[in-house]
Amino acid sequence: MFPNLTIVDHPLVQHKLTLMRQKETSTAVFRQLLREISQLLAYEVTRELPMTTRAIDTPLMEMDAPVLAGRKLALISILRAGNGLLDGMLELIPSARVGFVGLYRDEATLQPVKYYFKVPEQLGERLSIVVDPMLATGNSSAAAVSMLKDAGARDIRFLCLLAAPEGVARMQEAHPDVPVVTAALDKRLNDKGYILPGLGDAGDRMFGTK
Template sequence: MSEHLTIVEHPLVQHKLTLMREKSTSTASFRQLLREISLLLGYEALKDLPLTEIAIDTPLTEMRAPVLAGKKLALISILRAGNGLLDGILELAPAARVGFVGLYRDEATLKPVQYYCKVPADLADRPVLVVDPMLATGNSSAAAVDLLKERGAHDIRFLCLLAAPEGVERMRQAHPDVRIVTAALDEKLNDKGYIVPGLGDAGDRMFGTK
Protein backbone atom coordinates (compact mmCIF):
# COMPACT_ATOMS: atom_id res chain seq x y z
CA MET A 1 0.00 0.00 0.00
CA SER A 2 1.01 3.60 -0.54
CA GLU A 3 -0.36 7.06 0.04
CA HIS A 4 -1.96 6.83 -3.40
CA LEU A 5 -3.37 3.28 -3.11
CA THR A 6 -5.17 1.57 -0.22
CA ILE A 7 -5.96 -2.16 -0.47
CA VAL A 8 -8.63 -3.18 2.02
CA GLU A 9 -7.47 -6.55 3.34
CA HIS A 10 -10.26 -7.12 5.85
CA PRO A 11 -11.23 -10.84 5.89
CA LEU A 12 -14.88 -10.10 5.07
CA VAL A 13 -13.85 -8.03 2.04
CA GLN A 14 -11.53 -10.75 0.76
CA HIS A 15 -14.11 -13.52 1.34
CA LYS A 16 -16.86 -11.66 -0.50
CA LEU A 17 -14.50 -10.78 -3.35
CA THR A 18 -13.62 -14.44 -3.83
CA LEU A 19 -17.32 -15.31 -4.12
CA MET A 20 -17.73 -12.55 -6.70
CA ARG A 21 -14.80 -13.79 -8.76
CA GLU A 22 -16.29 -17.28 -9.05
CA LYS A 23 -17.92 -17.53 -12.49
CA SER A 24 -20.78 -19.72 -11.21
CA THR A 25 -22.01 -16.99 -8.81
CA SER A 26 -25.51 -15.95 -9.90
CA THR A 27 -26.49 -12.45 -10.95
CA ALA A 28 -28.62 -12.01 -7.82
CA SER A 29 -25.79 -13.15 -5.54
CA PHE A 30 -23.23 -11.01 -7.37
CA ARG A 31 -25.43 -7.94 -6.97
CA GLN A 32 -25.96 -8.60 -3.27
CA LEU A 33 -22.26 -9.22 -2.65
CA LEU A 34 -21.36 -6.00 -4.46
CA ARG A 35 -23.71 -4.04 -2.22
CA GLU A 36 -22.24 -5.67 0.90
CA ILE A 37 -18.62 -5.16 -0.11
CA SER A 38 -19.30 -1.53 -1.04
CA LEU A 39 -20.27 -0.84 2.58
CA LEU A 40 -16.95 -2.22 3.79
CA LEU A 41 -14.90 -0.38 1.16
CA GLY A 42 -16.85 2.81 1.76
CA TYR A 43 -16.00 2.67 5.45
CA GLU A 44 -12.31 2.87 4.52
CA ALA A 45 -12.70 5.42 1.72
CA LEU A 46 -14.60 7.86 3.93
CA LYS A 47 -12.59 7.48 7.12
CA ASP A 48 -11.02 10.93 6.80
CA LEU A 49 -14.18 13.00 6.28
CA PRO A 50 -13.91 16.27 8.22
CA LEU A 51 -15.68 16.56 11.58
CA THR A 52 -16.90 19.37 13.78
CA GLU A 53 -18.62 19.36 17.18
CA ILE A 54 -22.11 20.32 18.26
CA ALA A 55 -23.80 20.54 21.65
CA ILE A 56 -26.32 17.75 22.37
CA ASP A 57 -28.23 16.37 25.33
CA THR A 58 -27.86 12.67 26.10
CA PRO A 59 -30.33 11.05 28.54
CA LEU A 60 -27.77 11.78 31.27
CA THR A 61 -26.03 15.04 30.51
CA GLU A 62 -25.02 17.70 28.04
CA MET A 63 -21.97 17.11 25.87
CA ARG A 64 -20.20 18.20 22.74
CA ALA A 65 -20.19 15.45 20.14
CA PRO A 66 -18.70 15.02 16.64
CA VAL A 67 -20.74 15.37 13.44
CA LEU A 68 -19.72 15.65 9.80
CA ALA A 69 -18.58 19.13 8.86
CA GLY A 70 -19.28 21.20 5.78
CA LYS A 71 -21.45 20.41 2.79
CA LYS A 72 -22.78 16.92 2.16
CA LEU A 73 -20.62 14.31 0.47
CA ALA A 74 -20.95 14.02 -3.32
CA LEU A 75 -21.08 10.48 -4.68
CA ILE A 76 -20.26 10.17 -8.37
CA SER A 77 -21.08 6.93 -10.17
CA ILE A 78 -19.31 6.10 -13.42
CA LEU A 79 -22.11 4.52 -15.44
CA ARG A 80 -23.26 1.89 -15.58
CA ALA A 81 -21.39 -0.47 -13.29
CA GLY A 82 -20.68 2.22 -10.70
CA ASN A 83 -24.34 2.09 -9.68
CA GLY A 84 -23.73 -1.26 -8.00
CA LEU A 85 -21.34 0.39 -5.54
CA LEU A 86 -23.49 3.49 -5.23
CA ASP A 87 -26.37 1.74 -3.45
CA GLY A 88 -24.17 0.47 -0.64
CA ILE A 89 -22.39 3.78 -0.12
CA LEU A 90 -25.75 5.54 0.12
CA GLU A 91 -26.61 3.31 3.07
CA LEU A 92 -23.54 4.69 4.82
CA ALA A 93 -24.19 8.29 3.77
CA PRO A 94 -27.91 8.61 2.95
CA ALA A 95 -27.77 12.42 2.82
CA ALA A 96 -25.08 12.42 0.13
CA ARG A 97 -25.66 14.21 -3.15
CA VAL A 98 -25.38 11.93 -6.18
CA GLY A 99 -24.02 12.52 -9.67
CA PHE A 100 -23.38 10.41 -12.74
CA VAL A 101 -20.69 10.38 -15.40
CA GLY A 102 -21.41 8.33 -18.51
CA LEU A 103 -18.33 7.01 -20.28
CA TYR A 104 -17.92 4.03 -22.56
CA ARG A 105 -14.70 2.48 -23.74
CA ASP A 106 -13.96 2.46 -27.46
CA GLU A 107 -12.98 -1.19 -27.90
CA ALA A 108 -10.55 -0.36 -30.69
CA THR A 109 -8.60 2.40 -28.95
CA LEU A 110 -9.50 1.62 -25.30
CA LYS A 111 -10.09 5.37 -24.92
CA PRO A 112 -13.11 6.76 -23.02
CA VAL A 113 -15.97 8.48 -24.84
CA GLN A 114 -18.25 10.71 -22.75
CA TYR A 115 -22.01 10.56 -23.31
CA TYR A 116 -23.45 11.93 -20.04
CA CYS A 117 -22.45 14.11 -17.09
CA LYS A 118 -24.80 15.34 -14.36
CA VAL A 119 -23.19 16.17 -11.02
CA PRO A 120 -24.11 18.14 -7.87
CA ALA A 121 -23.41 21.84 -7.64
CA ASP A 122 -20.65 23.31 -5.52
CA LEU A 123 -18.25 20.38 -5.92
CA ALA A 124 -15.47 22.69 -4.75
CA ASP A 125 -17.08 22.71 -1.29
CA ARG A 126 -17.79 18.98 -1.06
CA PRO A 127 -15.75 15.84 -0.47
CA VAL A 128 -16.23 13.71 -3.60
CA LEU A 129 -16.22 9.92 -3.81
CA VAL A 130 -16.06 8.45 -7.33
CA VAL A 131 -17.20 4.82 -7.64
CA ASP A 132 -16.57 2.27 -10.40
CA PRO A 133 -16.03 -1.45 -9.77
CA MET A 134 -13.08 -1.88 -12.14
CA LEU A 135 -9.94 0.25 -12.51
CA ALA A 136 -8.56 -1.38 -15.66
CA THR A 137 -6.70 0.86 -18.12
CA GLY A 138 -7.54 3.86 -15.94
CA ASN A 139 -8.48 5.93 -18.98
CA SER A 140 -12.19 6.25 -18.11
CA SER A 141 -11.45 6.87 -14.45
CA ALA A 142 -8.91 9.59 -15.24
CA ALA A 143 -11.34 11.18 -17.71
CA ALA A 144 -14.13 11.18 -15.12
CA VAL A 145 -11.87 12.88 -12.56
CA ASP A 146 -10.88 15.41 -15.24
CA LEU A 147 -14.56 16.31 -15.66
CA LEU A 148 -15.07 16.67 -11.92
CA LYS A 149 -12.02 18.87 -11.51
CA GLU A 150 -13.27 21.06 -14.36
CA ARG A 151 -16.39 21.56 -12.22
CA GLY A 152 -14.34 22.60 -9.20
CA ALA A 153 -13.85 19.34 -7.27
CA HIS A 154 -10.52 19.02 -5.48
CA ASP A 155 -11.15 16.71 -2.49
CA ILE A 156 -11.60 13.50 -4.49
CA ARG A 157 -11.28 9.80 -3.58
CA PHE A 158 -11.77 6.88 -5.98
CA LEU A 159 -13.34 3.60 -4.85
CA CYS A 160 -13.19 0.42 -6.93
CA LEU A 161 -13.59 -3.30 -6.38
CA LEU A 162 -10.57 -4.38 -8.42
CA ALA A 163 -7.57 -2.53 -9.83
CA ALA A 164 -4.91 -3.43 -12.37
CA PRO A 165 -1.36 -2.09 -12.01
CA GLU A 166 -1.74 -0.29 -15.33
CA GLY A 167 -4.84 1.55 -14.12
CA VAL A 168 -3.28 2.52 -10.81
CA GLU A 169 -0.26 3.93 -12.60
CA ARG A 170 -2.42 5.81 -15.12
CA MET A 171 -4.37 7.42 -12.27
CA ARG A 172 -1.19 8.17 -10.33
CA GLN A 173 0.25 10.03 -13.30
CA ALA A 174 -2.97 11.87 -14.17
CA HIS A 175 -4.25 12.56 -10.65
CA PRO A 176 -1.63 11.96 -7.95
CA ASP A 177 -3.84 13.78 -5.44
CA VAL A 178 -6.68 11.22 -5.72
CA ARG A 179 -6.49 8.32 -3.27
CA ILE A 180 -7.62 4.94 -4.62
CA VAL A 181 -9.35 2.46 -2.32
CA THR A 182 -9.78 -1.09 -3.64
CA ALA A 183 -10.28 -4.66 -2.47
CA ALA A 184 -7.45 -6.09 -4.61
CA LEU A 185 -4.63 -5.18 -6.95
CA ASP A 186 -4.73 -7.88 -9.62
CA GLU A 187 -1.94 -9.15 -11.86
CA LYS A 188 -2.37 -7.37 -15.19
CA LEU A 189 -4.58 -6.43 -18.13
CA ASN A 190 -5.08 -8.83 -21.04
CA ASP A 191 -4.86 -7.78 -24.69
CA LYS A 192 -8.52 -6.67 -24.59
CA GLY A 193 -7.99 -4.41 -21.59
CA TYR A 194 -9.71 -6.67 -19.06
CA ILE A 195 -8.32 -7.26 -15.56
CA VAL A 196 -6.71 -10.69 -15.00
CA PRO A 197 -7.60 -12.78 -13.00
CA GLY A 198 -10.44 -10.31 -12.44
CA LEU A 199 -14.10 -11.27 -12.34
CA GLY A 200 -15.28 -10.58 -15.87
CA ASP A 201 -17.39 -7.57 -16.85
CA ALA A 202 -18.84 -6.19 -13.63
CA GLY A 203 -21.75 -4.47 -15.38
CA ASP A 204 -22.77 -7.63 -17.25
CA ARG A 205 -22.54 -9.74 -14.12
CA MET A 206 -24.49 -7.23 -12.06
CA PHE A 207 -27.29 -6.67 -14.57
CA GLY A 208 -27.38 -10.11 -16.20
CA THR A 209 -26.45 -8.82 -19.65
CA LYS A 210 -23.88 -10.00 -22.19
Protein backbone atom coordinates (compact mmCIF):
# COMPACT_ATOMS: atom_id res chain seq x y z
CA MET A 1 0.00 0.00 0.00
CA PHE A 2 2.91 2.35 0.77
CA PRO A 3 5.87 1.49 -1.46
CA ASN A 4 8.02 4.21 0.11
CA LEU A 5 7.55 2.88 3.68
CA THR A 6 9.93 0.64 5.65
CA ILE A 7 8.85 -0.63 9.09
CA VAL A 8 11.74 -1.70 11.30
CA ASP A 9 10.36 -4.76 13.09
CA HIS A 10 13.54 -5.71 14.95
CA PRO A 11 12.65 -7.19 18.38
CA LEU A 12 14.71 -4.62 20.29
CA VAL A 13 13.02 -1.76 18.43
CA GLN A 14 9.55 -3.13 19.13
CA HIS A 15 10.29 -3.84 22.81
CA LYS A 16 11.65 -0.35 23.44
CA LEU A 17 8.73 1.19 21.58
CA THR A 18 6.28 -0.64 23.84
CA LEU A 19 8.03 0.79 26.90
CA MET A 20 7.82 4.26 25.39
CA ARG A 21 4.09 3.92 24.69
CA GLN A 22 3.26 3.20 28.35
CA LYS A 23 1.83 6.32 30.01
CA GLU A 24 3.63 5.59 33.30
CA THR A 25 7.09 5.73 31.67
CA SER A 26 8.99 8.65 33.21
CA THR A 27 10.47 11.54 31.25
CA ALA A 28 14.02 10.37 31.97
CA VAL A 29 13.33 6.80 30.84
CA PHE A 30 11.38 7.99 27.79
CA ARG A 31 14.30 10.19 26.75
CA GLN A 32 16.80 7.36 27.20
CA LEU A 33 14.65 4.90 25.25
CA LEU A 34 14.28 7.39 22.41
CA ARG A 35 18.05 7.79 22.26
CA GLU A 36 18.53 4.01 22.14
CA ILE A 37 15.83 3.34 19.57
CA SER A 38 17.10 6.15 17.34
CA GLN A 39 20.43 4.33 16.97
CA LEU A 40 18.66 1.14 15.93
CA LEU A 41 16.55 3.04 13.40
CA ALA A 42 19.65 4.86 12.15
CA TYR A 43 21.17 1.48 11.31
CA GLU A 44 18.28 0.83 8.92
CA VAL A 45 18.00 4.27 7.33
CA THR A 46 21.74 4.33 6.54
CA ARG A 47 21.83 0.77 5.19
CA GLU A 48 22.52 1.82 1.59
CA LEU A 49 25.11 4.55 2.11
CA PRO A 50 27.62 4.69 -0.77
CA MET A 51 30.97 3.06 -0.06
CA THR A 52 34.47 3.16 -1.44
CA THR A 53 37.83 1.76 -0.28
CA ARG A 54 41.13 3.19 0.91
CA ALA A 55 44.50 1.66 1.64
CA ILE A 56 45.26 1.18 5.35
CA ASP A 57 47.83 -0.66 7.44
CA THR A 58 46.61 -3.24 9.93
CA PRO A 59 49.12 -4.54 12.53
CA LEU A 60 49.83 -7.39 10.09
CA MET A 61 49.62 -6.08 6.54
CA GLU A 62 48.24 -3.51 4.12
CA MET A 63 44.70 -3.80 2.81
CA ASP A 64 42.04 -1.94 0.86
CA ALA A 65 39.34 -1.33 3.48
CA PRO A 66 35.75 -0.09 3.03
CA VAL A 67 34.89 3.48 4.05
CA LEU A 68 31.97 5.81 3.45
CA ALA A 69 32.09 7.70 0.16
CA GLY A 70 31.16 11.27 -0.68
CA ARG A 71 30.37 14.22 1.55
CA LYS A 72 29.33 13.65 5.14
CA LEU A 73 25.59 13.16 5.43
CA ALA A 74 23.24 15.75 6.91
CA LEU A 75 20.85 15.08 9.78
CA ILE A 76 17.92 17.50 9.72
CA SER A 77 15.85 17.78 12.91
CA ILE A 78 12.29 19.08 12.82
CA LEU A 79 12.15 21.08 16.05
CA ARG A 80 11.62 20.43 18.80
CA ALA A 81 10.84 16.74 19.11
CA GLY A 82 13.22 15.77 16.32
CA ASN A 83 16.13 16.50 18.64
CA GLY A 84 15.35 13.33 20.59
CA LEU A 85 16.15 11.22 17.53
CA LEU A 86 19.02 13.51 16.53
CA ASP A 87 20.96 13.03 19.76
CA GLY A 88 21.09 9.26 19.46
CA MET A 89 21.96 9.33 15.78
CA LEU A 90 24.86 11.72 16.38
CA GLU A 91 26.37 9.19 18.77
CA LEU A 92 26.38 6.70 15.89
CA ILE A 93 27.36 9.23 13.18
CA PRO A 94 29.33 11.94 15.04
CA SER A 95 30.77 13.48 11.86
CA ALA A 96 27.34 14.21 10.34
CA ARG A 97 26.41 17.79 9.55
CA VAL A 98 23.28 19.00 11.36
CA GLY A 99 20.41 21.25 10.32
CA PHE A 100 17.20 22.40 11.97
CA VAL A 101 13.74 23.16 10.65
CA GLY A 102 11.47 24.98 13.10
CA LEU A 103 7.78 24.29 12.49
CA TYR A 104 4.79 24.40 14.75
CA ARG A 105 1.33 23.10 14.00
CA ASP A 106 -1.56 25.52 13.93
CA GLU A 107 -4.03 23.64 16.14
CA ALA A 108 -7.01 25.06 14.27
CA THR A 109 -5.93 24.23 10.72
CA LEU A 110 -3.34 21.50 11.50
CA GLN A 111 -1.08 23.26 8.97
CA PRO A 112 2.64 23.90 9.63
CA VAL A 113 4.01 27.36 10.35
CA LYS A 114 7.75 27.97 9.85
CA TYR A 115 9.73 29.91 12.45
CA TYR A 116 13.33 28.71 11.89
CA PHE A 117 15.43 27.19 9.09
CA LYS A 118 19.20 26.56 9.21
CA VAL A 119 20.80 23.73 7.24
CA PRO A 120 24.31 22.69 6.11
CA GLU A 121 25.79 23.88 2.84
CA GLN A 122 26.00 21.76 -0.32
CA LEU A 123 22.89 19.71 0.47
CA GLY A 124 22.79 18.63 -3.16
CA GLU A 125 25.95 16.58 -2.57
CA ARG A 126 24.82 14.99 0.70
CA LEU A 127 22.31 12.43 1.85
CA SER A 128 19.84 14.31 4.05
CA ILE A 129 18.02 12.35 6.77
CA VAL A 130 15.06 14.24 8.20
CA VAL A 131 14.12 13.18 11.75
CA ASP A 132 10.88 13.70 13.66
CA PRO A 133 9.40 11.16 16.11
CA MET A 134 5.84 11.42 14.81
CA LEU A 135 4.54 11.33 11.23
CA ALA A 136 0.93 12.25 11.99
CA THR A 137 -0.91 14.39 9.43
CA GLY A 138 2.30 14.60 7.41
CA ASN A 139 1.80 18.32 6.77
CA SER A 140 4.84 19.49 8.74
CA SER A 141 7.02 16.68 7.41
CA ALA A 142 6.05 17.37 3.80
CA ALA A 143 6.64 21.09 4.31
CA ALA A 144 10.09 20.44 5.82
CA VAL A 145 11.09 18.22 2.89
CA SER A 146 9.90 20.88 0.45
CA MET A 147 12.09 23.46 2.19
CA LEU A 148 15.09 21.14 1.94
CA LYS A 149 14.48 20.58 -1.76
CA ASP A 150 14.28 24.34 -2.22
CA ALA A 151 17.65 24.55 -0.43
CA GLY A 152 19.15 22.10 -2.95
CA ALA A 153 18.71 18.69 -1.31
CA ARG A 154 18.24 15.87 -3.82
CA ASP A 155 18.73 12.66 -1.78
CA ILE A 156 16.36 12.74 1.20
CA ARG A 157 15.12 10.10 3.62
CA PHE A 158 12.62 10.56 6.43
CA LEU A 159 13.01 8.81 9.79
CA CYS A 160 10.31 8.68 12.46
CA LEU A 161 9.38 6.63 15.49
CA LEU A 162 5.65 6.31 14.74
CA ALA A 163 3.62 6.91 11.61
CA ALA A 164 -0.09 7.17 10.87
CA PRO A 165 -1.47 5.96 7.52
CA GLU A 166 -2.67 9.50 6.81
CA GLY A 167 0.84 10.89 7.28
CA VAL A 168 2.52 8.28 5.13
CA ALA A 169 -0.06 8.87 2.40
CA ARG A 170 0.54 12.63 2.58
CA MET A 171 4.31 12.19 2.29
CA GLN A 172 3.91 9.72 -0.56
CA GLU A 173 1.66 12.15 -2.41
CA ALA A 174 3.90 15.18 -1.85
CA HIS A 175 7.30 13.48 -2.10
CA PRO A 176 7.13 10.01 -3.70
CA ASP A 177 10.93 10.08 -4.05
CA VAL A 178 11.51 10.22 -0.27
CA PRO A 179 11.68 6.86 1.57
CA VAL A 180 10.08 6.77 5.04
CA VAL A 181 11.56 4.57 7.78
CA THR A 182 9.59 4.02 11.00
CA ALA A 183 9.27 1.63 13.93
CA ALA A 184 5.49 1.26 13.60
CA LEU A 185 2.53 2.14 11.41
CA ASP A 186 -0.31 2.83 13.85
CA LYS A 187 -4.07 2.70 13.20
CA ARG A 188 -5.18 6.27 12.51
CA LEU A 189 -5.37 9.88 13.67
CA ASN A 190 -7.91 11.23 16.14
CA ASP A 191 -9.89 14.41 15.50
CA LYS A 192 -7.04 16.51 16.94
CA GLY A 193 -4.43 15.01 14.62
CA TYR A 194 -2.76 12.75 17.20
CA ILE A 195 -1.68 9.21 16.30
CA LEU A 196 -3.73 6.34 17.78
CA PRO A 197 -2.80 4.31 19.75
CA GLY A 198 0.42 6.34 19.64
CA LEU A 199 2.32 7.48 22.70
CA GLY A 200 1.01 10.99 23.28
CA ASP A 201 2.95 14.13 22.42
CA ALA A 202 6.57 13.06 21.91
CA GLY A 203 7.96 16.52 22.65
CA ASP A 204 6.01 16.88 25.90
CA ARG A 205 7.02 13.42 27.07
CA MET A 206 10.64 13.97 26.16
CA PHE A 207 11.01 17.36 27.79
CA GLY A 208 8.53 17.01 30.63
CA THR A 209 6.24 19.78 29.40
CA LYS A 210 2.47 19.93 29.02
